[in-house]
């Protein structure tokens with residue numbers, strides 16, 4: 001596994017992270033037992049992955065807590081999140097935080113994010129939460145503060161663009177994938193300039209793991225005039241990526257596309273299937289996709305900024 005530095009946090013993190021949310025929630029949402037989910041996270045840790053992302057909302061913090069028992073806590077970077085749609089009094093923020101600590105079986109959180117903040121809520125949310133978050137950081141209970149967007153609604157990163165004007169954030173979680181690459185212009189140059197660490201979410205999601213969903217999304221994009229069908233074989237829209245010297249399959253292409261994107265530090269991979277996890281670890285050990293494939297992906301999706309791949 002390769003490692004990188006997560007912006008100004010200085011944390012040394014694996015370029016692949018375990019995502020405990022998304023459609024699978026490490027198996028909690030796909031019929032796996034807690035033991036299977038715990039084994040999946042441990043397999044990731046035993047294969048060099050050192051960053052795990054969860055949240056109070058996913059209800060997978062307990063699974064993470066169980067999985068990390070017996071490991072050196074300091075060798076693991078835990079990223080978790082505070083939901084922002086309920087009351088955000090300092091007391092409520094501290095209560096949520098304490099609950100997360102308890103579920104995770106730890107006494108500190110490496111990266112504590114505000115979860116899925118909408119553009120219209122940004123100012124209110126930060127005015128209410130920054131003071132208690134700073135207190136928790138001063139007490140040594142939070143190492144770094146982060147923020148995540150609602151990429152399934154906020155396709156053009158409007159909230160993160162606001163957040164980039166402030167100096168609160170050590171880490172940002174950004175939606176980016178083959179279909180919607182607009183973070184390349186709208187977010188990564190500024191996070192790089194300000195040395196803010198980035199965690200990429202939605203690298204595969206449903207569009208790049210289920211052919212029927214990809215087809216639906218491409219049809220929508222054609223309707224909206226964001227995509228030129230003459231550019232591809234409509235029977236197998238991204239089939240050109242799979243060839244000798246290229247990607248093994250679309251999921252492999254999706255993770256490798258994100259991994260080599262300048263400005264993208266950690267790519268979060270979400271799965272509840274241990275065989276998928278093993279395949280994904282292999283993808284992260286492969287080289288960049290061929291230049292001509294990357295150029296083609298940049299060209300055919302250059303006008304797309306209205307989907308997340310959900």
Ligand SMILES: NC(=O)c1ccc[n+]([C@@H]2O[C@H](COP(=O)([O-])OP(=O)(O)OC[C@H]3O[C@@H](n4cnc5c(N)ncnc54)[C@H](OP(=O)(O)O)[C@@H]3O)[C@@H](O)[C@H]2O)c1
Pocket residue numbers: 018019020021022023024025027030053054081115116148149150151173200201202203204205206209251268269270271272273275276277279280
């Ligand atoms: N606003 C936010 O803060 C926010 C929002 C979304 C996500 N996130 C974070 O970002 C993480 C990553 O997003 P994500 O969970 O959507 O992950 P993802 O890696 O983009 O996609 C996960 C989907 O791909 C499938 N998949 C993964 N590997 C596969 C393989 N090798 N073959 C076939 N299918 C495969 C999974 O199903 P299987 O289980 O069948 O493998 C799942 O349906 C989340 O887990 C969460 O931690 C944060």
